[in-house]
Amino acid sequence: MEYGFSRTLYPTQSFTLRVQTSSDKPIQEVSIHFLNNQYVELNKVNKNTWESTIQVSLVKDYIIGSILFGLEKGENITYYNKNLPGNCLNTFDFKPNNVKVNKYPKPTITSKITRDIKTIIGKALPKSYVNIYVSDPAQQSSYGIGSVQVDASGNFKWNLLEPLKSGGYLTFTAVNSMYFDPADIDAGAVYAESDTVRIPIPALEPTISTKITNKTTKISGRAEPNVKVIAKVSKKIIGTTIANQYNDFNMNIKPIGAGSTVEILTINHNNNESKTVNKIVTDVIPPSRPAVKKVTTKSKSITGKEEKYSLVEIRVKNKLLGRVKATRGGTYSLKIKKMKKGTVIKIVSIDAAKNRSKQVTTKVY
Template identity: 30%
Template structure:
């Protein structure tokens, strides 16, 4: 079959020399391609059959040639304008010198990628040259289209591929796989080469290496669950407690941001920084959580009308104030354990209402604890009028509202309440002359007076 193909090709060559001028597919000077140097390559537009396709040709399933992997960007050599690329041998054992021409402007949206295929023969060779294009997507090459050229009848062919510029707008290089085949129906290339060229229409992205300014963070208290402030527009602000991120939020186009956090303990130091879209981080801003929570109402032990020292417990290191109405009766500072001792300016009357306040170091004041002064003072010793063996009552004076008790030994023989005039009269049974009676006064707070002893006459 190969012999028949060779014979047929030879006859075609003879006929073409007789009837057809050598003017197809660019330069056809009749000289072997090897004699062309990169200084005398003419980059003329291809004439003849150019097939432009965007779906993979059947050749994409062919096995590797020369140990190359056409999907590995690292296997593509870099060549510059006019540079010799490779020597390929086709199925006729005809050599092809491959040169890269240039990438030029074809139109506002297309570029002309020029490759020269210079062969030893015009007909006795693989006549189909396929140029595949690839893009680098994450270090793995992705197929982007291909063109095919029929070089039958020409020694030196300038191959022009018109590629859309936008397809390579983000590509620094154009990756090219060139393969030779006898017909477009072949399932294998006879030989291939891989190379990459610079994309002159690639514009490198501007890399943002400038960190944003430190964000402004509004004051945060132990009652707050929202952080807000201003930062570089569209940057993201992060809040941290130590190494733990407690929240984040993106600034809008005006630089305003807001995000939710859990409430933090007063005195805690939080740090904040802004990070822009390029990953640049600002310096950190430290914010101390303010104390806006009032201390709990202090606990006060009982206060009697016979004492000037008040004891109790409250928030550690809080200031404690005791007031009668708006008058301050005493002040003191709680210890690190919250215990306090305050001396009043004077004893207070029983049933007087005092208010005790706690104020923490941040100036937050409790609502106050109300406390009534207890009656701790015993009533005055009652007076007793003369009692005879004929008396049916015991009379005298005592503290208003107190109760008078009359005892004979351990036996209660009478009692009475002192009236609003300070007088009392307790009914008793007739007593034997010479009997001893004990008279005691007890107020409403159960404070007991001293006893008065009388003898029955």
């Protein structure tokens, strides 16, 4: 649970700020933030007391503090200045004897989070506020990118100011007020926030420069620096590599059967995956030369064996006699008229990818 305060101070000298609570739960963190973006973390005196001296040189008009702690109804918290100088408009003393710790319902994010997303749409308690952060556990960093009020129908929309970067998570928390002041609590106001909704920011999908064939032994392309690139066939990993600092990668693989689908994706340092890029393996290996049985002047057909379902093309003096498809068992047969002895017959096989075999030549006996 978090409480914040904002007060206008014009201190003429440094002063000591103390934060105390009667809760059995220790304060987790106390920090004082200033308009010049500097901040001071208060030092822990004991389980329920934090205290630090604030240098007057750090203060610029406003002093803004945030306190993270757990409170139950009826417990007190007091923060004040031990030696507050003159020329200050307010002190910080308050005792919220009726503080309630309420949980708001979690917001629901209806947008699918992609790297090119421009608008985040979701639902939350009407009139509440949704705070949006980017957190990166691996880099131990977190920063806010927006806060939006939910409309009376429970809908909210946030337009991203810049594209999402790889790594980390988008986190969403619903609260009942964007700014909370101790005076509000003194007046009986209740602070409430939801549990956090965390959605991974996906890695950017790779681009593949290699035409993948059944002869390919290396896949090249581009991806985000230092991400892991993985290639799979039928969910089985066939290769991995790491993209270099210049966004390039080269992955060694064993040749894959024609017609197979290669799935290529990246995984960043937070184990967030990218979209999968699918590539169909092209057949560039020609079929073997067809086998042909002896043809005589009495033959009424030309028969032989070839790769199953391949197309067998038969010519005499560059004139097409016919094309016939090999059976599942790899046999073929083309009916012909009887030929003269010594006639030269040329036979080739053509597979589904239009690859042509080497030519076979035979004579009529």
